[in-house]
Amino acid sequence: MISAVDLRAGNTFEKDGKLIKVLEASHHKPGKGNTVMRMKLKDLRSGSTVETTMRPDEKVKKAHIDTKAVQYLYIQDDMAVFMDLETYEQYEIPVSVIEHELNYLLDNMEVSIQFYDTEVVGVSLPSSVVLTVAETQPSIKGATVSGSGKPATMETGLVVSVPDFIEVGDKLEINTSEGNYMKRAK
Known part of the structure; x- marks a missing residue:
């Protein structure tokens, strides 16, 4: 478990059965009331983003994300297809989940895909x-x-x-x- 105050951009956590990535996080102290964490979050399964606030002491379950080097191949039937560079195994990711990343992907480009257990949840782009x-x-x-x-x-x-x-x-x-x-x- 991790406190909301310790979440930073790039961290991934589970909440209400959803796998969520922190896109932006900032500490906010309004004139009156308690301190809150303002966050921009992305649901890795649906691809939707939302801006929300959390109490700094609110706890969430941190999710461990693994990465693997792959090659981007093509898009077929609303699925982006990637191939493992070592085993030649192919992975499919729904286009709706990686719409932003597809703006930067060229055929045969090497990138990393992100896994949560055995589920493919996203693509890591170079800077x-x-x-x-x-x-x-x-x-x-x-x-x-x-x-x-x-x-x-x-x-x-x-x-x-x-x-x-x-x-x-x-x-x-x-x-x-x-x-x-x-x-x-x-």
Whole structure:
């Protein structure tokens, strides 16, 4: 058991039969009343997120999550298919559970999948990925990095705000936690 005050982003716990991952957690002391923990939580089985508050002394059962290196293969019938790099065993995860992560996944990309006992509950992405610009407005002559930016659609369908000098076909490094442009990739 773990107290709510000790929960941090990335921790996973069980509550009311649900497997929940902490996306954000902050300590909040209102002007009147007791201190509370404000949290943004994600149900790993359904993929839904919710913002809630918990008492700091409230106890929850910490869930142990294991990871395994896999290769992303393809999507078939609303299931994303991954293959274990050692045993070649295949795992299927509902697309609805990993919708956010699919914005950063390319065919044959190596990632980690997360297990709770024998149940596959999610995908761990690297901190950044390199994606190719599939569609954007033409670049503006003389544009600099400090310009206002423009939207660019990446090869996975992710839309990112990029500097004005970026063109179709450019390879960009994208931050997977924020979903934003970092730099041109080499």
